[in-house]
Amino acid sequence: MRSRRERMRAQASGEIKAIALRLLAESGPDAVSLRAIARDMGMTAGAIYGYYATRDELITTLIADVYTALLDRVEAARDAIPADDPAGRIVAWGEAVRDWAIAHPAEFRLIYGDPVSGYQPPPGGPAVAAELRACTGLVGLTAAAWPHAEKRQTIGDTTWSEFDEGLVEHVRADFPELPPAALQLALRMWGRMHGLIALEVYGHLVPQSRDPAKLYHTEMLDLVRSLGL
CATH class of the missing domain: 1.10.357.10 (Tetracycline Repressor, domain 2)
Structure with a gap:
């Protein structure tokens, strides 16, 4: 069974991917950036790099x-x-x-x-x-x-x-x-x-x-x- 921290991390990672796909659908592939996703999620750019380094x-x-x-x-x-x-x-x-x-x-x-x-x-x-x-x-x-x-x-x-x-x-x-x-x-x-x-x-x-x-x-x-x- 996953720990609470692991569940929260998986949830956040899933949200990041969902936002990336939405940006892709709305504005094309060049709209997908970690900074744009961080803004959408109310996270700092540094925080999102903890999920995806690039x-x-x-x-x-x-x-x-x-x-x-x-x-x-x-x-x-x-x-x-x-x-x-x-x-x-x-x-x-x-x-x-x-x-x-x-x-x-x-x-x-x-x-x-x-x-x-x-x-x-x-x-x-x-x-x-x-x-x-x-x-x-x-x-x-x-x-x-x-x-x-x-x-x-x-x-x-x-x-x-x-x-x-x-x-x-x-x-x-x-x-x-x-x-x-x-x-x-x-x-x-x-x-x-x-x-x-x-x-x-x-x-x-x-x-x-x-x-x-x-x-x-x-x-x-x-x-x-x-x-x-």
Whole structure:
């Protein structure tokens, strides 16, 4: 059981992150600063540094938290579909990403859109681990579809050298039978999922489509059909 001091510290840390996300939503990433958050909370700048030593430390924590919340949601949606239904699991994953993004546009922009000026992500750490978890999840979806998709999706020669070394290391450890073309396919799948979501979140899709949810669902159905599922 946590002590009273630990509970108070966790509460204050949560409030700091909530204010940072509000500033992000209201004024964009450049509005997020420890001094601005301290003013909002009625704290001194020195006091807030006891929770986060730098703004970049806070941004890294926010990115990790946002990724984790997104992945918890999409993995639950995926796992609600039987493992022997790879098409259903891909569609469930994609739909869950869109539902989350529409409900949390500021968080979506933080991890997939607007860069934070001057932010330097630390090597390793929770944010990188969360991003790797997302990539691994997509590769898992691809691995299940690969027996059907291979003949339809292998175009030209693809080598492991085309991808990030750290990602390749994890993919080859988790899915030793997959060729590099399958990793390429996973990234292309993500591009199709992400593209329409980004257009909608940034307001470029709604004027053209009166039913963006239906448009996105149709795109997911076309995606799985293109895989031979």
